[in-house]
Amino acid sequence: MIDFKGVERKTKLAGIKDPGSTRIQLRVADIDAAVAALGKAGGAFISTGGKPLDLPAGANTLKVGIVRDPDNLFVVLINTPPPAPR
Numbered sequence: 001m002i003d004f005k006g007v008e009r010k011t012k013l014a015g016i017k018d019p020g021s022t023r024i025q026l027r028v029a030d031i032d033a034a035v036a037a038l039g040k041a042g043g044a045f046i047s048t049g050g051k052p053l054d055l056p057a058g059a060n061t062l063k064v065g066i067v068r069d070p071d072n073l074f075v076v077l078i079n080t081p082p083p084a085p086r
Helices: 030-040
Strands: 022-027 053-057 058-068 073-081
Touching: 022 030, 030 058, 030 073
Parallel strands: 022 073
Antiparallel strands: 053 058, 058 073
C-alpha cells in the first residue's frame, strides 16, 4: 500500500450506477424499521423522493428502498409481506 502525506483529501461518494459500486439486496419484514435502523447507524436513504417506493411485481407491488451505508455500500431493502394464513 502507498500512502501520500500532505495531500488534500476529499471523499467522493459513488453513485449506484457507477462502475464498481456494490449493492446487496435484503428482504425485510418492516422496511420502515430497517431504514430507521440503518439511518441511526450512519446510512443515508437515497431512493427517489426520500421514501420507499411501490414497484410493480406481477399482479402485486413490492415496497423497495435504497440506503447507502457509511462504507459506500448500497443496501437495497425489499419489504417482504408476511405469508398468507393457511
